[in-house]
Amino acid sequence: MIENIKDLLQNAQLLQQVKETGSLLDAIKLITAAGAQKGYSFTQGSVAQAIGELMLEKLELPEGELLAVAGGYIPWNTQTVTHGTPGVCCL
Incomplete structure (x- = not known):
């Protein structure tokens, strides 16, 4: 229908x-x-x-966007800075 x-x-x-x-x-x-x-x-x-x-x-929403909203997804192309190392995330 x-x-x-x-x-x-x-x-x-x-x-x-x-x-x-x-x-x-x-x-x-x-x-x-x-x-x-x-x-x-x-x-x-x-x-x-x-x-x-x-x-x-x-x-x-696509799965990636759902995960991002839920906080379980960090895109690889972001420049997250944790402990002084670009692109490395320590959760």
């Missing part, structure tokens, strides 16, 4: 309409109607769930 929604949003006119909506509910209604025109049988609830999943995909 997510792939179907992504396919629908390839339509520049529909994408613009979705961007211009005043609320998430209006965007869901537009996508549901556009899906029906293409022969898909989306419900507003299923579209809302798919949009939520798509939003989570966009928010997910």
Whole structure:
């Protein structure tokens, strides 16, 4: 279903309409109607769930960034100075 929604949003006119909506509910209604025109049988609830999943995909960080945020990753190209030695970190 997510792939179907992504396919629908390839339509520049529909994408613009979705961007211009005043609320998430209006965007869901537009996508549901556009899906029906293409022969898909989306419900507003299923579209809302798919949009939520798509939003989570966009928010997910790559593993290296997650580790950096968690404090467990130090990029090799940084010049950490510990005990006077550049590039050496003593944890």
